[in-house]
Amino acid sequence: MACAAQYFESRAMHAASAARIPDILHQAWLEGKSDGLTAEELSQKCGYEKNKCARIMRLLATGHIFNQTGPETFSNNRTSAALINNRALANYIDLYGGEYYASSQHLIEAFKDDSLALERAAFTQEKIYNPEGKTFWDYNDENSERHDMFAAAMAGSAQTNLWALLNDYPWGKLGAATVVDVGGGIGSLSLPLLKKYGDLSVVIQDRESVIAQAENYWKTNYSTAIEDQRAVFQVADFFQRNKVRGAEVYMLRYIMHDWNDDACVKILSAIEASMTKKSKVLIVESLLIPAWLPARAASTLSIAPKPLLPNYGQPQRFTHCRDLNMMNLINGTERTVPEMTHVIESAGLVVEKIWECRGSVHITECALPADVSA
Numbered sequence: 001m002a003c004a005a006q007y008f009e010s011r012a013m014h015a016a017s018a019a020r021i022p023d024i025l026h027q028a029w030l031e032g033k034s035d036g037l038t039a040e041e042l043s044q045k046c047g048y049e050k051n052k053c054a055r056i057m058r059l060l061a062t063g064h065i066f067n068q069t070g071p072e073t074f075s076n077n078r079t080s081a082a083l084i085n086n087r088a089l090a091n092y093i094d095l096y097g098g099e100y101y102a103s104s105q106h107l108i109e110a111f112k113d114d115s116l117a118l119e120r121a122a123f124t125q126e127k128i129y130n131p132e133g134k135t136f137w138d139y140n141d142e143n144s145e146r147h148d149m150f151a152a153a154m155a156g157s158a159q160t161n162l163w164a165l166l167n168d169y170p171w172g173k174l175g176a177a178t179v180v181d182v183g184g185g186i187g188s189l190s191l192p193l194l195k196k197y198g199d200l201s202v203v204i205q206d207r208e209s210v211i212a213q214a215e216n217y218w219k220t221n222y223s224t225a226i227e228d229q230r231a232v233f234q235v236a237d238f239f240q241r242n243k244v245r246g247a248e249v250y251m252l253r254y255i256m257h258d259w260n261d262d263a264c265v266k267i268l269s270a271i272e273a274s275m276t277k278k279s280k281v282l283i284v285e286s287l288l289i290p291a292w293l294p295a296r297a298a299s300t301l302s303i304a305p306k307p308l309l310p311n312y313g314q315p316q317r318f319t320h321c322r323d324l325n326m327m328n329l330i331n332g333t334e335r336t337v338p339e340m341t342h343v344i345e346s347a348g349l350v351v352e353k354i355w356e357c358r359g360s361v362h363i364t365e366c367a368l369p370a371d372v373s374a
């Protein structure tokens with residue numbers, strides 16, 4: 001029953017985030033109110049009716065988001081604190097509570113459809129946000145408010161596992177390498193990478209509208225990288241042969257899960273055509289870890305000890321939810337290790353190593369096969 005009703009938790013969190021309740025409680029804490037605010041005080045600041053506000057907050061506190069410190073008193077805890085002054089994460093929640101949720105009503109029909117075409121995703125059937133039945137990418141391009149929100153949400157999601165991505169892969173050993181950030185968005189991973197690893201430079205490639213955003217983002221946040229030509233921006237279609245030949249690294253962060261297998265093979269083949277022996281492809285996204293894994297010795301990934309589920313259960317919930325959301329929006333998919341390996345090998349590459357980074361994210365490192373002359 002709780003699972004069937006769980007979307008009310010999502011809606012309550014959406015409501016709390018939209019009204020910036022974590023910021024309000026943080027301000028109260030700064031003013032010495034360590035037990036937080038009563039529902040009445042919160043109501044005055046956030047605009048929700050007092051009793052309804054209490055009901056939202058007690059549901060969330062029961063799910064370990066916010067503390068309940070008295071009959072009708074609430075404060076931030078470590079989980080809700082992630083939202084303090086964090087518009088990017090709030091955008092993420094708003095997208096999930098908005099068009100993603102509305103579109104999910106059409107999934108039951110979509111589950112019966114054996115097509116994985118972008119044009120057949122559940123989102124194209126959604127009528128509240130998308131009455132003209134556009135694909136998710138066209139909808140984003142033609143709706144500047146949601147487009148900006150999506151870009152900021154991508155940056156926000158990068159924050160959640162940024163520390164792990166910067167530290168759990170040996171970027172420093174690459175030396176003075178060029179990283180081509182393929183479908184790089186605004187460069188939300190490559191910007192902190194360049195700040196931490198001073199020898200790296202980046203070519204950010206994306207569609208025209210996004211590259212314009214990326215340049216603005218870097219001008220505001222790291223203009224010296226542009227002046228020093230460590231950050232270069234390129235309009236590029238990742239289905240065409242990559243314009244940069246022989247880069248040390250081609251990085252794909254949260255690209256593969258947007259596309260079906262055939263499209264992913266095309267994207268990787270377009271990179272493969274420009275690689276040389278010294279090139280690597282780094283696929284930066286979470287691999288889907290199922291609740292069944294082969295025995296420890298045969299598994300590429302770490303396995304939880306019994307009696308836990310081999311994938312640790314709870315920490316994998318979000319990746320599995322996002323898997324269905326990828327299907328929902330764009331007929332994309334999260335991939336298990338065998339599924340990802342199959343796509344990589346179909347594009348003529350080999351998996352060299354899977355880096356298990358903290359925060360349930362992986363870097364799948366690929367190269368040309370040893371016997372290829374490039």
Ligand SMILES: C[S@@+](CC[C@H](N)C(=O)[O-])C[C@H]1O[C@@H](n2cnc3c(N)ncnc32)[C@H](O)[C@@H]1O
Nearest residue numbers: 154183184185188206207210236237238253254
């Ligand atoms: C999920 S976002 C990931 C962005 C970025 N890698 C990040 O992690 O923040 C997918 C990106 O792919 C880009 N994209 C979609 N189709 C593309 C194409 N044909 N060529 C290049 N980029 C494309 C989108 O514009 C978007 O920026």
